[in-house]
Amino acid sequence: MxxxxxxxxxxxxxxxxxxxxxxxxxxxxxxxxxxxxxxxxxxxxxxxxNASRRSAEVADLLNGLGVPADPGEVVTSAGASAAVLAQRLPPGSKVLVVGAEALRAEVRDAGLEPVARAEDRPDAVVQGYGPQVGWADLAEAAVAIRGGAQWVATNTDRTLPSPRGPLPGNGSLVAALRTALGREPDLVVGKxxxxxxxxxxxxxxxxxxxxxxxxxxxxxxxxxxxxxxxxxxxxxxxxxxxxxxxxxxxxxxxxxxxxxxxxEVAGAATVPPDEVEGWRLEDGAGPRLVGDGTAIDALRLLCGLAWMGGDATRVAPDSPAARDALHALGLA
CATH class of the missing domain: 3.40.50.1000 (HAD superfamily/HAD-like)
Structure with a gap:
């Protein structure tokens, strides 16, 4: 085998x-x-x-979808951010939480005190995605950060995927504070x-x-x-x-x-490939995709061209199969 x-x-x-x-x-x-x-x-x-769920909640969601999972297999940016703050701050320090209840719970479990207002004089602000985060939350965070609180972002994903297409993610909310404050977060924890x-x-x-x-x-x-x-x-x-x-x-x-x-057989998904079954690139007036195969194999071949400095978006099809592959890739 x-x-x-x-x-x-x-x-x-x-x-x-x-x-x-x-x-x-x-x-x-x-x-x-x-x-x-x-x-x-x-x-x-x-x-x-995603900082809106705790590890156990993520595991429960996965199990509910038919994907066996244990909380110990799940690493979230919420839990990691709380752990970082616990290393940086004395126990019991106040942390202004911008995000979902899961992030507040992680901060609390890390031995810190979650707060919601700048007047509580927090030592840090931790910012994560939450569907209910609004202007008032960002305003409190801005005041606290200008007052000297450390600013930790769980992640800076500009968008998050959904069945309706990409939606604003935590990075979009971080960008609002970045614009208001004129500076970057002190630390980004997630990918x-x-x-x-x-x-x-x-x-x-x-x-x-x-x-x-x-x-x-x-x-x-x-x-x-x-x-x-x-x-x-x-x-x-x-x-x-x-x-x-x-x-x-x-x-x-x-x-x-x-x-x-x-x-897949080892090596079949490598990008760029050593060779691709069914496809090849030929050069005349410009690069042409020649042959017949899967769209994903054509993409792997085109990556080799693009990553060497060629313009893979201008490759012309040399057959109906090549035209279909380029269309499937959004390169027609």
Missing amino acids: SERLVDAYDLVIFDLDGVVYLIDRPIEGAVEAVGELHRAGVPLAYATN PEPGLFATAALRVGAHRPLVVGDRLDTDIEGAVRAGMDSLLVLTGVSGPVDLLSAPVERRPTYVAPDLSGLF
């Missing part, structure tokens, strides 16, 4: 939104893929920038910082983890910073055009349409 991509790794670290589920709906094939990994005895972890991935690997003693994500700017860059291989799946935020224009620090080891890529 040929070795599968996943067989080369001793831990698979999943992002959640856009990889396993969209808000609260499982992505097609995700339940089956995770089930196959469990049956094969592959250690799993889940690392999410693309490598801490969540390093924590997940440390928990199980993994030496060769694989990160699976849907975002180049968080999941893939975070994996690169952590020195880990990564698989980009095209079920969430980043798409083919984004991948073609990705800078070096945001380039994945592999790309696949979805989690089925974990079970």
